[in-house]
Amino acid sequence: MARWKELPAALDGRERRLIAELRRMKDHSGLSLAALAGKTGYSRSSWERYLNGKQPVPREAVEELAQVCGLEPTRLVVLHDVAVQARRDAPGRTAGAVAAAAEPGSGEPGSGEPGSGEPAGGEPEEDPHVVAAGPPPAARTVSLRGCVAGIVAAVVLAFTAGLLTGGAWADDEKAAADPGKSGYRRGVAYDCDVRRESGRLRAGHSTNREILLDINSTGFDVVEVQCLLREHGFDPGATDGLYSQTTKDAATRFQAARGLIADGIVGPKTWGELRR
Structure with missing residues (x-):
């Protein structure tokens, strides 16, 4: 690049x-x-x-x-x-x-x-109240x-x-306020049902192959990554949809094993290898 x-x-x-x-x-x-x-x-x-x-x-x-x-x-x-x-x-x-x-x-x-x-x-636009009242003295304006x-x-x-x-509290509040957005619930351990469909591995939680995931990312995309990491033999810890340090460490080891940039951040290239 x-x-x-x-x-x-x-x-x-x-x-x-x-x-x-x-x-x-x-x-x-x-x-x-x-x-x-x-x-x-x-x-x-x-x-x-x-x-x-x-x-x-x-x-x-x-x-x-x-x-x-x-x-x-x-x-x-x-x-x-x-x-x-x-x-x-x-x-x-x-x-x-x-x-x-x-x-x-x-x-x-x-x-x-x-x-x-x-x-x-x-x-910046001028305050309409100031314009209506006439230009104030220079010292007062400053x-x-x-x-x-x-x-x-x-x-x-x-x-x-x-x-x-x-940050964590805000994430919980956001999830509670909009539970229908994805159905994801923080703190729940999700099952992994990894299978190959059309030549690609899928765990049944997300079909994404481009979204960027890093520390504190949450949701079913993270669950999918955790399941796929476990399938490849790299233990991410819990499959709870929280991109923790344990998950990042597992992703880093996986990237190093596949010859990718080992930064622990899941992007399009890492997704591609996880779904092989």
Whole structure:
């Protein structure tokens, strides 16, 4: 896989962190930019601009990439919101925002075109209440914006801390709130009925061959992986649908035995070997 281009020097560190996470997800998924475009509402050229820091990444694109990779998008959305706040706090627009403003209108989300959901040029919209009251003194404007920025930063930091400490609780709450989505129940040990169908091994829990799975992933896709690992002689521990460290260790050993990148992250190539 070709190396990524170096990100523009003008990008804020928080923007760099978001793009680095998105690049890592894209690499582990094994999808090309063209394949990614086929699975999302964004073109190949748009993904090339987003992942090389030439244009700010729309929130919807972040959510769609997480969905394609089979990951919970909340953490990435938080990183995205932090990056957006960094752009608003900066004294001038970032290199990515300048590039976005300079490009011809594409009509895609985040391009600044009508109906895209973003103001032209990437600048935040003015508060209608401030416009109606007339322009406030310069010193008062700076103070108000600084206060709002401080409040938003505090909320984002508190929310991020809550995610780090309460991730498992949130997963349980989500599963309980939407039990009909997949029927999966956390903490239940599922049976493995591995058989070969059309030349491929199946355990009866999922037919997926592309979704990306890593630590704390949950659901029937994980049960399928656990059953297939056990079938190949690599004990994942319980077949409970929770991608634990024990499951990741088993996946790492399996990948090493099959000549794959032994990172314990199940992607398309690992799926392919598991179903052999």
